[in-house]
Amino acid sequence: QVQLVQSGAEVKKPGASVKVSCKASGYTFTTYFIHWLRQAPGQRFEWMGWINADNANRKYSEKFQGRVTITRDTSASTAYMELSSLRSEDTAVYYCARGPNSGCFDIWGQGTLVTVSS
């Protein structure tokens, strides 16, 4: 079945970086975009950016521009999201999601909890 499986929970200190992976299966990886979003406690979902899994074109939200890097490895059908200069406000569950052309997110990973604490 179509699924996205993310890497496990992380605990990081302020100022560090975190890299989360998202492995796709059940469909042709290069035919969809992969998006990254996050849900902080008590906050709305925030869209962070996307990568075109075919040609690696990327777009980032202005809020995260300069701190986020999204990459992909087509041989492994895996996308990655790296967030740098972490602060406590970055504590959240991070999700990858598949993006068809309809402006929505049709398949989601299970989420990865990133905790930023000294």
Next chain:
Amino acid sequence: EIVLTQSPGTLSLSPGGRATLSCRASQSVSSSYLAWYQQKPGQAPRLLVYGTSSRATGIPDRFSGSGSGTDFTLTISRLEPEDFAVYYCQQFGSSSYTFGQGTRLDIK
């Protein structure tokens, strides 16, 4: 950035009842790019409706979406026990994606 405001914040209904959830946008949203999700505790969101009124794969027909411009609605007829969850609307516009704050649907 388009801000989505959902109402009510919490809706308490009984199984078998009908739920009407509202999503209002701060400016006009293309009907092609308005979606609804269901999220249960500890789980990722599940896509229910996209393009305002198209049900996602496997979504039962008791879920229906409607609306245009700045006002959109998700209706759940004949509530089942598994429908009690948090619901989010989401839009795509101006190269960005935003979500509403959610409506919690509780069992009365």
